[in-house]
Structure formats: structure tokens, C-alpha cells
Amino acid sequence: MGAIGLWSFWLLLPLAIVLLPLNLSSVRRSLLSAAEFEATGAAHWQGRVLEMLGESAEGRGDTGTALHWYERSLTRYTSAGAPDVDRLTRRIRQLPPPDAAAPRTPPDSS
Structure with missing residues (x-):
């Protein structure tokens, strides 16, 4: 291994240490998404x-x-x-009672 090969190794090693864990989606989500x-x-x-x-519902x-989305x-x-909590709490109180037959959560909610 010559001087150029050794330089490349020491340059790529820290890069690999940083980038390989970010290749795992769970690590990437916990490190980047939450802080961002x-x-x-x-x-x-x-x-x-x-x-x-x-509001749309x-x-x-x-x-x-609507109640489901407002609560979330x-x-x-x-x-x-x-101020946002107060505004939304007033809006929830002003909602008419939901129909008993209507589903409480939207079918495509996750």
C-alpha cells in the first residue's frame, strides 16, 4: 500500500463512519428528523x-x-x-355532536 493508497484509506474511513449509520432509515429518522x-x-x-x-371535514x-383531526x-x-390551543379548544366545543353511525377516524388515517 503506497502513500496515495494510505491517504485514500484515512480519508474514506471517517466518511464511512459517518455515512454508513445514516444509511439505516431508523437511525437517520431519529438523528436528523427530530432535531430538524x-x-x-x-x-x-x-x-x-x-x-x-x-376544517375540511x-x-x-x-x-x-373533524373532531378526530382537531384532537390530533x-x-x-x-x-x-x-393562543392556538385556546382557538382550537373553542372550535371543538362549538362542533355539533357527531352522528353515532359516522366513523370517528378517517379510513386512510395512519
């Missing part, structure tokens, strides 16, 4: 998107599904701020 979402305020963004899904008259949104807003 916390730094960008993604909990508030997720809460707003879920609230909009609830409420507009269709599906109060059971409320869990995101709890860490984001009191």
Missing part, C-alpha cells in the same frame, strides 16, 4: 395542517372526522402555544 423538526417549528406547522383537515358535515392537531399545538 424541533428547530423549524414543525409541531406548529403539523398542527395547522391537521386543523385544516378538520367540518365543511363536508363530517363532524366525527391539539396534541401538536399543546407544545406550540396557548
